[in-house]
Amino acid sequence: MINLYPEIRRRAERLKPQRCVVSYATDEVLLKALTIVKKEGLITEPIFIGPRKLPDMHDFRQSTSMYASAQMAHECCIRQEADLIIQGHEKRQQFIASHLEGGFLDQKSVYLAAFYDRNRKQTFFAIDPLVAVAPTLENRIKQLETVTPFLKHIFRRKIYAAALAPIETVNPKLPATVTAAILAQMSVRHQFGKFLQVTGPLDIDCALSKVAAQRKGVESKKSGNFDLYILPDTNSSYFFSTFLKYIGKVPTIGVLLAADRHLLLNSAPLTVSERVAEITLCLVAYNFSRK
Amino acid sequence: MISSLAEIEALAKAAEPVTTAIIAPEDHEFMLAVKDARNRRLIEPVLIGRRAVIEKAAGKINYDLNTTPIIEVTDRQKIANTAMEMLSSGEVEMVSKGQISTSYVYRAIIARMKARQEEAVISVQTFWDIIGCDHLVLLTDTGANISPDESEKRAILNNALQVMPLLGYSCPKVMELVSDSTNLKDKHKHFKLAKTPVIKDSKGCSYQRLEAQVLKKVLLGEHGDSVNLNSLPHIMLMPDLNTGNVIAKLDFLIKEIVRVSCSYTSMGPVLLPSRADIAEGIMREFIFGVALVAQRRRLSND
16 A cells, blocks of 8 residues: 555545546556555546557547546546546646536535645645635635545544634735634634634744744644644645645645545646555545545 | 855855844844854844843843944834834945834835835745755745735836846746636636736846746656756746745745745845744844845945
C-alpha cells in the first residue's frame, strides 16, 4: 500500500470494491495506480474512456474528444455502471465544467486538498482551491457542512480548523476577517456540530506557529497543529497548494466532494504512490457519503 | 546578480553602519535585534517612541542606551511620521517598524510620498531565498493593497522594479499569479496586467513577461515531469492581499525558504518585521535593509 496519509489508509481498510470510470484515460501513472488499487480490492475492473486503447484496459470505450469523454463518463454514472468518475488526462476546467453544466456540483461542493506533513508524519487539509472562486459566508458554511463529517470520519475525533485572513482582528474592509470570525463563533455555538472547532481570523503565521501566535498575543492552543485550513478564497488556496507541492515538495492530493457524487480530479504530476492515495481518498469519501 | 541571502549578508557586513530610525521598539525581542545589529556595526539606531517603555524593553536585555539617541514621542501616528520625515530629509537612511500597527507606518509613508509629489501606492516586497533556486524571488504586494486594480498593480510592479536593480537584476522576469480556476466559474473582480503594454520604469528598465499565467506550467517546463526551481520568475505579482499574505509566510511550512520583507521607497527601505518575528528574523531584515542601503550608496557614487 502507501506510506503516505496513514489516516486515509486506515479508513480504506475493509472497504468493498467500487466501480469507477476513467474519463480520457491516457495517463500512465493513473493506470499503474489503478492496477495497485484494484489488486488491493478497492475497485473492480475500471471502465476506460479515451482516444485509444492501452494495454490492461479491459473495458475500453472510445471517444474522440475530451468533452465527449466527460459526457460518456457522466452517462456511465447515470446508468449506474460506475460509482465514481476519475479524471484522466483532459483539462481540469473542461472536466469540471462539463459536470457543472450537468448540474453535478451544488453549493455544498468543495475541493478538499490533502497534504502529508513528513516532519509531523500527519495529514492536514485545506479548502478550497477550485470551486468557490470568491466564497461568500454562505458558501463557506455549506462547504464546512460537507467537509466536517467527512474529516471526522477520517480522524475519528474533533477537527480543529484555522480560518485564515491577512490579520487577526476583524476589519470590515477585509471580508476574510469577517467570514473567519463568524465561522469561529458559529463553531463555538456548535452550529457545525460538536466535532468542529474553528479558530479565526488567524494570520497564517499564527496558524502555523505557536511561537508566532504567542508573539502576536493570539490565544490558539492548536497553532502549528491544525487539521484543516480554511483559506480566504480560491487564489490564496490554489497558490497555497501549488507552492507547498512544487517548492515545499509536500505530497498533495485532493478530492472534489459533492453532495451526491464525488469527482476524482487528476492532480498531476503525482507519483504512483500519491495517485494511489488520491484514489483511496476518493473511495473513502464515496463510501462515507453512501453511509 | 545577488542570488542568496548569504551574499546579502556579505554586502551588509562590508558596509558602513546605516543610520536607522526605529519606530516604537517596545519589545525585548525586537530590542535584542537592535542591540545585536548595533554591536555588529550594521546600524546606528535612533529610537523613537515612549522613552519609559523603550528603556524597560532595553533593560530586559541589558542594552545600555547611554550612547543610543532616543526621540520621545508618545502619539503612535506621530512616532511613525517622525521616522519617515527623518528618512525623507536624509537624516537617516533606513526606517524599521517596531511594536506598532503597520497601518501607522503606511499612513506615514503615504504622507511623505504625497509631500514629495510621488505616486502614493505603497507595497510590501517579500524576498525568498529558496534552496535549489539560483536566484532570489520577490513576491509583491504581500502586505498593503487589499484588492489592487490595474493601475495599482502597475505601481506595485514599478516599486518592485526600483528595488531589483539594486540587487543586480536589471531585466527581471515577472509573472502575475492567476489561478487557473478564475476562468472556471464566476468572473471575480480580478485585474490582470496581461493585456497592458510592457511597463518600463523611469530609467528605461523593462522586464520580460512570462506568457504562462499558471505557475506550475512554468515550474514543470515543457515535459511536465520534474520541477525546476530555477524557472521561477524573479518577481511574482500577487493577485490580492489574501494571497500575498498567505504565500509570503509559507516559510513557516516550507523549510527550504528563508524570507525577508521591506517596503522599498524612493527615500530608502522601510523594514516591516512582523510582530510575530523573533530576534533572528528581525536581524535578517536589518541585514537586508543595510545591504540595500549599501547598494544605493554605491549606485549614487557611481
